[in-house]
Amino acid sequence: MCGFAGIVDFSNSVTEEKVKKAIDLIHHRGPDDEGIEIIRKDIYSIYFGFKRLAIIDLSTGGHQPMFSAEKDMVIVFNGEIYNFKRLKAELQKDGIKFTSESDTEVLIYLYKKYGISFVEHLNGMFAIVLYDIRREKIYLIRDRVGVKPLYYSKLTNGNLIFASELKSILRLNPSSNDIDYSAVYTYFYLGYIPAPATIFQSIKKVLPAHIIEYNLTSKEVKNFAYWTPIKNVYQYESFEDTADKLETLLKDAFKLRMVADVPVGVFLSGGYDSTAVTALLQTEMTSRLKTFTIGFDDEAYNEANHAEAVARHLGTDHTTITCKLTDAIELVPKIPFHFDEPFGDSSAVPTMLVSKLARQYVTVSLSADGGDELFAGYQRHLKAHQQLRKIVSIPPIIKKFIGEMTHLLPNEKNIFKYDLIWKINTYFSDNNTSKLFLNQLSVFSPYQIKIMLSKGVFFNPLQEIYLPEISNESLLNSILLTDFYTYLPEDILTKVDRATMSVSLEGREPFLDYRVVEYAFSLPDYFKINNQNIQKAILRHIVHKYVPKTIMDRPKMGFGIPIHKWLKNELKWMIDEHLNEDKLKRQGFFNPDVVKQSVQYFLKSDSKSRIDHQRIWFLLMFQMWFDRWIDTTH
Helix, strand or coil: CEEEEEEEECCCCCCHHHHHHHHHCCHHHCECEEEEEEEECCCCEEEEEEEECCCCCCCHHHCCCEECCCCCEEEEEEEEECCHHHHHHHHHHCCCCCCCCCHHHHHHHHHHHHHHHHHHHCCEEEEEEEEECCCCEEEEEECCCCCCCCEEEECCCCCEEEECCHHHHHHHCHHHCCECHHHHHHHHHHCCCCCCCCCECCCEECCCCEEEEEECCCCCEEEEECCCCCCCCCCCCCHHHHHHHHHHHHHHHHHHCCCCCCCEEEECCCCHHHHHHHHHHHCCCCCCCEEEEEEECCCCCCCHHHHHHHHHHHCCEEEEEEECHHHHHHHHHHHHHHHCCCCCCCCHHHHHHHHHHHHCCCCEEECCCCHHHHHCCCHHHHHHHHHHHHHHCCCHHHHHHHHHHHHHCCCCCCCCCCCHHHHHHHHHHCCCHHHHHHHHHCCCCHHHHHHHECCCCCCCCCCCCCCCCCCCCCHHHHHHHHHHHCHHHHHHHHHHHHHHHCCCCEEECHHHCHHHHHHHHHCCHHHCECCCCCECHHHHHHHCCCCCHHHHCCCCCCCCCCHHHHHHCCCHHHHHHHCCHHHHHHHCCECHHHHHHHHHHHHHCCCCCHHHHHHHHHHHHHHHHHHHHCCCCC
16 A cells, blocks of 8 residues: 655656655655656656555565566556466466566566556556556556545646645646536535546546556547446346355455455454454454454444454454544544545544554554445435335326426525425436435535535536446446445545555455455345345345344444534534634635524534534535645635
8 A cells, every 4th residue: 555646747847856745745655665766758757756555575676666677667556456466476477577576566567468458357456557668658547446546637738647645736736726616516415526526627536447548649648447347147046045155255355355464454343344354254264353443432323332242252353442522623633634625424533543543553454345335235225225216116297297396385495404395306307316316315405505605606516427327227236336436436435545544554445356346236136135125135144154143233323423412512613613704704615694504503403414414514624625725824
């Protein structure tokens, strides 16, 4: 796990010192080693800067940037290739002689053998920048699911900047900080900014499972996908036989992610996903697996006792830490620096805290992210499946009539109460399952965002979101794929990457082995939500072989903090500091009266609705981000 930054410079304006400053900003991603290489050509130069966190081959053999033996290509690579030993053995049969034990060197010779299609042979998480010196092409490659981040910016003079984090691009080109208002809309709509957009107009994310090819001769950019999760056609088998096949696949995927030359542990919440990872690994090990849990004083959010029960049953070496308010106060101001964009998921706080705990004992930690998206684990999956199944069955002419009739309903004067009319209208005016599902999840409506922003410009918050055609899938798979393409990479995986990397901890996602993903999306819906509306049915069946139902069966809690209570009491000073009228007027970004209405409604309301405190948290995170990256007078 590492971080890098670099630039293709046609303007002869870049210096090694600039690149050094750009990678120094991401020192937390790789404190073990550093490298800078410059390749000079007649009309351009390419600078590569790298920060290394040593996981595989702790020697200097893993130093990056790495050249091929023939000096005809150079690579920087952030991530891990879990099947690199098998790939290396195959290359050795071809006569390739390796000089290190690093997976990076394997990538070089895979490219030489297969060309850019080498990526199809990889099982891992990765962000790769590869420069083919002879062909004068540079490739930006991101892993299939988007576990590892990769940003780029192509300037009008032909310069191409790339980096693991946005802040490095801003350091190399400070003028890249023009805000993209359509991205602001999407942020307040969903709480994150989906790829390929970022908060800045001229900076983009490389999409998961995509390759950017930049021809340095013609300055032409190509962007293409190399994988889709919809691969397999399910061959009917009994539930038990399918569960056995899935269990075997999960065991192999989980075991692969234990490969490291440093200590490895697991984040254990006590839910089905993390218990599956822990159980399937611990039963194959002779030593005790290190597991980590975070708890809260507020029992409504505390999973520690459940995790401890699982740990005792499986016999892991378990550590628990309790998240206190003082911890949150210390960590919240760090979020804007590490996330670089406004980020509305308050569980970033406990994720950063449990990462800090784990780093005291291990250098690599496995989490169980992706299990919900693959096996329909969120409550919203069941709710959306039930509601949308009814809505899509309504004849189009009746849906159109109902949608038009909503305009006759009286509108709510308080715009920050639940915008029921808008929700109803979207249900009956759009047949796209993905958009209907995302509308269900929205925190602010487009109208609310429009009047809240001082410019009052309207953007469609879903217009720029990458949602491949999934119309041939079942209703449930369409819902799950929507989360897979949006919420999973842009919220969950972003959160885990930034939180773990903030303390130089490598986070791994065993459920997101591409073989598991492909198999999961091929399964019948009733293996995920059964006829009794039991979610994750097939995964529960597997887990119950190792941990009894009496320990496992409980309501799903999620991974959150009591932010609703904190914002009304101990953290109210954040509202006073960042959302006060004077600051909003000076800043000129928001309509102060509208924000004031939102704050007053939240503070006076007795409602425990998730959406009420989310709106305030979204505003606070935007303001703190704005102070850190835009308002240079702050």
